[in-house]
Amino acid sequence: MGTIWDILNNLDWSPLWISLKTGAVATFISFFLGIYAARKAVKMTPGKKAVIDGILTLPMVLPPTVAGFFLLLLFSRRRPLGILLYENFDIKVVQTWLGCVIAATVIAFPLMYRNARAAFEQIDVNLVYAGRTLGMSEMRIFWTVVIPSAGPGIASGTILTFARALGEYGATSMLAGNIPGKTGTISQKIAMVIQDGDYATAGIWVAAVILIALAVIILMNLILGKRMKTVKRW
């Protein structure tokens, strides 16, 4: 037992904050982008939808390292976009925290998008029609009728997005690397200490990840449970 306390006392907590920050920002971005993309997708013709949907879902089914490969190609400071960003805006993506966020967003975004889309598609289309005949603008219908009615689906999409962003490893390690205190997330920390054979430290981080994930899901369920009790789902 003594050793665990020693480890805990001397632990560098930076991976926790880096992971939480990355997860929160990636979820925030995915939330709006996902809802926006889902709204567009619902209005598309079936053929167009199939193609766009495939592209948007791809990062979820591909190995994260493949996504990482493309992200590196895109943002490398030897490539046009990377050069453009660095020289005009002084923005570095590779080997930075911004890289963490971009990698986690790209990987987690499809979860938000797909859940939101499924929720929108299940909405009684008459609700939208009713809004229109009552003179409500499309934006008002969307924010006051569609989003609240799709609440449960959007909430579960948000949970899954956060969970996925929090644990992102493959694309992150390729794009952002594992710089302690800067881009070293929990997942990367676990992989690193396991390589050194340090199972005690790895175990502490594993426990931390499990606790965070469980806490988030239970919290969401409680919030939703209260709000959704009176909402009839069809």
Add this chain to the structure above:
Amino acid sequence: MQRSNDERKGNQMGLAVRIKKKLGDFCLDVEFQSESSRIGILGASGCGKSMTLKSIAGIEMPDQGEITVNGQEFYHSDEKINVKPQKRKVGYLFQNYALFPTMTVAKNIEAGLKGPKQEKKKRVDEMIRTFQLEGLKDRLPGELSGGQQQRAALARIMAYEPDVILLDEPFSAMDMFLKDRLQQELIEMLSDYRGIVILVSHNRDEIYRFSEELIIMDRGAVVTSGKTKEIFANPGKREAARLTGCKNISRIQRLDAHRMKALDWGAKLTLQREIPEGTAYVGFRAHEFIPVWGERRENCIRVRLAGQAELPFEKNFYLFPEKEKADSCGEEEDGEERQDMQNLCWFLQKDKWRMLEDKGMPDYLQFREEQLLLLS
């Protein structure tokens, strides 16, 4: 007083629809106009009546044609006019009411209102009083009964002060008991409304009760239109007769200006009035038969009981037309033709079926001439 009001507004009132829309194999091609303020559209499910209604509201777009309501062009394909549903001032009562599930009743009613908060609140309170929703204004739609939901949906529409109200099968999802009461309620609630109301239904009782003018639709097209009572009394077309509830319809062969043969009943019918040339069918409503015991009379048919059903307030008899005697018909009918013959329906009110208990089944059923519907 009310009537004169109606008439003053009458110049402006009116609805003219001429639209086409293709949907896979289905082709909607309707044209009708009406100056009435209570219009019914009757048709079987899938005949395109809801699509027509949605086109008027602007939530579906026809391929071509024009829609004009109270002198205002909502849609005109040639002139590229397509007024947004938001600008049409059309209230639409959906079959499932489409109340916003996450908003309270009060918020639902307020949803379509614009202007200062106080005025909106005043209007909402007024609607809540009018539609007897006191005590329910903070409830969510899911917590209301079917009737309360209908009132809330109607309150939401009325708060918005539409020029036209469209009712899309508002009672089809209700049980019989509730239906009857809510139909009456709806008619009463709409009695003060000055604009056009269109009711779409597959239920002839609903339509008869509600509408002054009637449009009958079948397979994407208008079969007939006119004053509701006149169409029920004289449907003119076979489909119209069927949809207005005529149970007995037979093909006919016109023998001369006053005589015809009903092929599916194996009966010859003689009429005082002239039978128009184009007549192809004859219809007879199941309630109108006169039972005859003993001596045969004119326009009678001998029947054999094929089945019966007892309902709470009436009895339904399903009768097979017996082969006519050669002497009464003048010619022998062959066996093959009998295969085509159809059962006749005879519906008898409770108070009348007592006499059957005394006298037994009648020997003949008589068609009353004035009730014979000549159809094309």
